[in-house]
Amino acid sequence: MEYSIHAGSSPKDIYPASLRLGGSNPQGDHFSFTNYYMELNGQPYFAMCGEFHYSRYPEADWETEIKKMKMSGINIMATYIFWNHHEEIEAEFNWQGNRNLRRFVELCARNGLYVILRVGPFCHGEVRNGGLPDWLFGRSFDVRSNDAGYLHYVRRLYEEIGKQATGQMFKDGGPVIGIQLENEFNAAAALWELTAKQGDEYLSGGSGGSEHMRLLKQYAEDAGMIAPFYTSTGWGDAPFLEDEVLPLYGGYAYTPWSITEQSLQQQPTQEYLFVSYHDDVACTGDFAPPYPRTKYPFACCEMGGGMQTWYLSRFQVEPESVAAMSLMKIGGGCNFIGYYMFHGGTNPVGALAYLNESTTPRITYDFQAPIGEFGQIRASNGLLRPLHYFLRQFGARLAPLATVLPESAVNITPENTETLRYAVRTDGKSGFVFINNYQDHVEMDTHEDVRFVIELTDEIIKFPQKQSMTISKNASILFPFNFTMGSLNLRYATAQPVTVMESASQITYFFRMPEGIDGEFLLAAQGIAAIETDTGELDREEDGGYCVSIPHDRSALIRIKQTAGMEVRLYVMTFREAATLWELETDGATRILFSEAPLVGTSTGVELFSAGLNDFSFREYTDGMESVPAWTAASTACSVEHSQDGMFSSYHVHVPKQELELKQGRIHDHKITLDFDRNILEDMEEVILKIDYTGNVGYAFAGGQLFHDHFYNGQPWEIGLSRFREVLQQGEIVLETTPLRKGVMSVVADAGMAMEQHFEGEQIAMFHSITAETVYRVALTSVISR
Secondary structure: OEEEEEOOOOOOOOOEOOOOOOEEOOOOOEEEEEOOOEEEOOEEEOEEEEEOOHHHOOHHHHHHHHHHHHHOOOOEEEEEOOHHHHOOEOOEOOOOHHHOHHHHHHHHHHOOOEEEEEOOOOOOOOEHHHHOOHHHOOOOOOOOOOOHHHHHHHHHHHHHHHHHOOOOEHHHOOOEEEEEOOOOOOOOOOEOOOOOOOOOOEOOOOOOHHHHHHHHHHHHHHOOOOOOEEEEEOOOOOOOOOOOOEEEEEEOOOOHHHOOOOOOOOOOOOOOOOOOOOOOOOOOOOOOOOOOOOOOOOEEEEEEOOOOOEOOEOOOOOHHHHHHHHHHHHHOOOOEEEEEOOEOEEOOEOOOOEOEOOOOOOOEEOOOOOEOOOOOEOHHHHHHHHHHHHHHHHHHHHOOOEEEOOHHHHHOOOOOOOOOEEEEEEOOOOEEEEEEOOOOOOOOOOEEEEEEEEEOOOOEEEEOOOOOEEEOOOOEEEEEEEEEEOOEEEEEEOOEEEEEEEOOOEEEEEEEOOOOOOEEEEEOOOOEEEEEEOOOEEEEOOOOOEEEEEOOOOOEEEEEEEOOOOEEEEEEEOHHHHOOEEEEEEOOEEEEEEEOOOEEEOOOEEEEEEEOOOEEEEEEEOOOOOOOEEEEEOOOOOEEEEEEEOOEEEEEEEOOOOOOOOEEEEEEOOEEEEEOOHHHHHHOOEEEEEEEEEOOEEEEEEOOEEEEEEEOOOOOEEEEOHHHHHHHOOOOEEEEEOOEEEEEEEEOOOOOOOOOEEEEEEEEOEEEEEEEEEEEEEEEEEEEOO
């Protein structure tokens, strides 16, 4: 079936924004805004913002996790500053250890990430009272209001944050480029945790309107928090300061707040329907800002990188939901994406109370994020990383392009599985096709025999030509057309550009084929002297161009000799291989590694994190150079075998095997003990317990102290032991789970004294198996081979 779209529109009308935002640093770098995107030094800057909460992670591991986020393609770090994590007891501020904001920001700067501080005072974040300390209540003023008493404490909080962030603002040469004021003001609130848990009492959603936001901005500036831009959440009835604050948006595939005991099934969301966010006349669903849509860039701070399980909502986040969310926002004209969360964490335990919101577990805040609570690299990360690398390399091309939708788009509903969802971003001559076949809480159809007809200003592009495509369910895809590669023109490709690597003699473009779709590359003849491929078929077209077809299950190298200039290569990756690609910047050069084991760059080389395997391999694309920077072990305990295979250097790594022997005891089916030699942990990077159980809530104790928990959702419960070393010294681990029930609970009418409940139905509480997986951290250095 042919899908046609009229994309011969004029270039997007882009002009300097009316936002009174922007700023420079001492090195001369300058941030500014057009009405469509953010700029750095006058060029489009595609923001990829990821949320990570420093106070929910051990300080000793911050830098490693910051590096993981950077390797994932994140260029801006966002973090909440939870008031009650720092001033749980009135007038006793704590900025030490895991709460050391200054050190966290400095580490972000050291690793080349910009920072957005989300300063509250209300944050939500599934924290007790949304981050407001208990002692703030029961006063003569209302919280989240313009009452003088409340504002006194807010101003004091901002002054404390300002002291910690002194010298870290962009204008001072620091990394802080943004300050978010409040959160979901007038739009949402958190449970009031001082009240009874059988109740359902919430904090105020806020009062005082835009004047309240104006005061917060003034207090932030007075405290020294002067940044190139200020933000506030724009959804709901949130007020905003016109031309002073950039409103930010988001979207979630999983909305546990919509689940009640009376309605346990979530309805599908609108998030996976293409809309044109930056169009004043288009239908944009729930996005209805109180200003012309073309006035400001459409920017996001809370795209669901996952979601925390809630007591009444026990979902498993589909990795495809995260990648599709990104594709939908970008296809709709978003040039500033932001994930909540990108990295999970662990709630600290307060001196006076647990600091979680009671709808969620007390301790774990894993969020099923692309990087987990214990640094695990999730499947969603492998789907996102190639997209982020594309935005890093080609975002400046994409940012000015307008969104064009087919006429059918306005009639599609979330429940519609039969109609293919697609959109184009274009300037009328070139651009990208976006295809989405994912919808939360709906099983999508497979679309067969798919071809596209793109009607541009001066031509019509039809693709693919050799054979049609099958779009499988849950797929989210980006294809380029009239994509320039130096002096060459790629007329279209049924593969996504990912990144590019250049050497003295050649330049290599990396492409990712979608799962189940063959790569078809149509190249204009101009500038090509010769072309060859090591896999697939090569055909000469009637107009002199070249069409290269690559089977989707085999990676391939296409080599193009130009009539002038260096050789151009296209390395076309299978969908699976692309998920193992890591782009490493070292000594001013780009290095491309393929590794199942996640890795980060260091000042001397790389570190790899191998979960469960002490023998593993990886490859580096070296483009056939005879003398290449080789990898060698940084420790004598590690051995590295190196071999050359055409364009790749292959490495096999071996480290001594480490195992944690668990002694298990079964008290009941629902209660077991674990014991082990705790001294072994001191010599291990990490050991992750993987607990296969069935129950309602899982609890982990040591010496009677709760140190971790889990709301059962069908996935294994994982606990990283390294951060709990001190707790584990108190004694054996006791794991316990409460029953998972399917049936009816009733109150016994004639029960004496206290209420007695009676359950009828099925219930199960059982631990099936527990394993301990060692994570090996291997450091390699780079030397020049002779």
